[in-house]
Amino acid sequence: MVLRGGVLAGGRRADVAVDFELGVVLQVGTVEAQPGDHVEPVDGMVLLPAAAEPHAHLDKAFLAVGAPGALDSPGGDLAAAIAAMRASDAGRRADEVTRRAGRALRTLVAHGVTAVRTHVDVRSPFGVGNLRALAAVRQWVTATELADLQLVALVDTPLTGTAGAGNRRLLRSALDAGADVVGGCPYRDPDPRGATALLLQAAADAGVGVDLHTDETIDPKVLTVAELAMLVAERGPGAGATASHCVSLGMQPLAVQRRIAAGLAEAGVSVVTLPQTNLFLQGRQVPTAVPRGLTALPALLQAGVTVAGGSDNARDPFCSAGRLDPCETAALLVMAGHLAPAHAWHACSSAARVVMGLPAADLTPGSAADLVAIEGADLLDAVAGASERRVTVHRGRVVARTEVDRQVGTDPPFGAAPMVGAAR
Numbered sequence: 001m002v003l004r005g006g007v008l009a010g011g012r013r014a015d016v017a018v019d020f021e022l023g024v025v026l027q028v029g030t031v032e033a034q035p036g037d038h039v040e041p042v043d044g045m046v047l048l049p050a051a052a053e054p055h056a057h058l059d060k061a062f063l064a065v066g067a068p069g070a071l072d073s074p075g076g077d078l079a080a081a082i083a084a085m086r087a088s089d090a091g092r093r094a095d096e097v098t099r100r101a102g103r104a105l106r107t108l109v110a111h112g113v114t115a116v117r118t119h120v121d122v123r124s125p126f127g128v129g130n131l132r133a134l135a136a137v138r139q140w141v142t143a144t145e146l147a148d149l150q151l152v153a154l155v156d157t158p159l160t161g162t163a164g165a166g167n168r169r170l171l172r173s174a175l176d177a178g179a180d181v182v183g184g185c186p187y188r189d190p191d192p193r194g195a196t197a198l199l200l201q202a203a204a205d206a207g208v209g210v211d212l213h214t215d216e217t218i219d220p221k222v223l224t225v226a227e228l229a230m231l232v233a234e235r236g237p238g239a240g241a242t243a244s245h246c247v248s249l250g251m252q253p254l255a256v257q258r259r260i261a262a263g264l265a266e267a268g269v270s271v272v273t274l275p276q277t278n279l280f281l282q283g284r285q286v287p288t289a290v291p292r293g294l295t296a297l298p299a300l301l302q303a304g305v306t307v308a309g310g311s312d313n314a315r316d317p318f319c320s321a322g323r324l325d326p327c328e329t330a331a332l333l334v335m336a337g338h339l340a341p342a343h344a345w346h347a348c349s350s351a352a353r354v355v356m357g358l359p360a361a362d363l364t365p366g367s368a369a370d371l372v373a374i375e376g377a378d379l380l381d382a383v384a385g386a387s388e389r390r391v392t393v394h395r396g397r398v399v400a401r402t403e404v405d406r407q408v409g410t411d412p413p414f415g416a417a418p419m420v421g422a423a424r
């Protein structure tokens with residue numbers, strides 16, 4: 001297949017040839033299509049490495065839609081969102097979870113995402129029911145080659161002591177039911193260090209990685225990420241270790257941020273920052289100079305930690321306004337995280353694939369043929385404009401194509417510049 005007539009991130013015109021049997025990029029530049037090649041026109045579009053979503057909650061997505069009141073916006077913090085979520089448990093059916101998750105996944109793919117890691121609640125009263133529902137979605141997307149999907153068992157707390165026996169049992173059931181990664185919120189356990197060690201051991205026993213919700217609070221006294229770094233340094237990263245959120249790290253003095261960032265880099269622990277949800281949830285009790293809830297991005301990047309950006313929640317009690325769009329995440333990393341646009345897209349694409357243990361898809365010959373074309377003149381225009389006009393390619397095949405029909409009044413007398421892109 002030849003993607004014909006796009007521009008690269010910097011604005012240079014280029015075609016891209018991909019092999020859909022090998023699933024790799026063959027050539028980037030001026031490409032002559034051969035007889036039998038499928039030619040996909042991408043005029044007026046920017047060709048970028050496909051986005052990857054390193055941290056979603058597909059089992060919760062869209063819960064607030066059509067549920068005015070408790071679920072559309074609890075008007076509170078993380079604890080209020082968790083309470084609203086639990087209050088809505090009764091009557092939830094597996095087929096309803098599957099349908100919402102499928103809708104969320106297709107939304108992500110339409111937006112240019114070809115690999116998704118979703119955390120899935122594993123807790124009473126439904127046990128591994130949500131995980132089984134998501135395993136059915138994974139089976140479907142794998143069979144149809146729509147995207148790569150990884151399931152993280154987001155096991156409840158407590159995990160330690162006699163009170164944690166039930167949750168420890170549920171974690172084992174989740175791994176038996178096909179969870180790809182061990183998750184959890186050890187910072188919410190009465191013994192955070194013990195819970196972290198227990199989750200790392202469960203992951204090692206199962207031969208899978210860990211991806212832990214870490215310090216999702218602006219309380220600087222909660223700082224379990226340092227212990228996670230130490231424990232992983234002692235044991236080695238195994239099949240991959242990721243700390244998601246790390247909100248309170250952003251509240252530390254610079255020297256502490258740098259020390260912990262160096263420890264994470266040394267241990268090989270990646271960090272996922274989730275701007276949508278942490279801007280939504282955190283800081284509601286702070287009336288002035290509200291903290292942003294993002295982690296210590298400059299310190300982490302300077303230390304060489306792999307930092308990925310994810311969208312977390314979308315239209316559920318934890319974030320009522322998420323769009324499941326990597327352009328939204330990247331734009332928030334530009335505006336609230338102060339990353340350069342190219343670095344922001346890197347966090348939402350190549351770095352996210354590193355977190356997920358996937359081969360590079362960076363638009364170079366030989367790399368995985370996962371890419372997205374987004375309407376625009378260059379990377380900044382594509383990310384900031386966030387046009388719905390996109391083409392998503394996974395393993396060398398077009399898996400999503402969205403057209404936009406834009407009609408705005410009549411052409412102005414001073415000349416009609418294009419509404420999006422190519423205005424120079």
Ligand SMILES: [Zn+2]
Binds near residue numbers: 055056057119213312
């Ligand atoms: Zn999360």
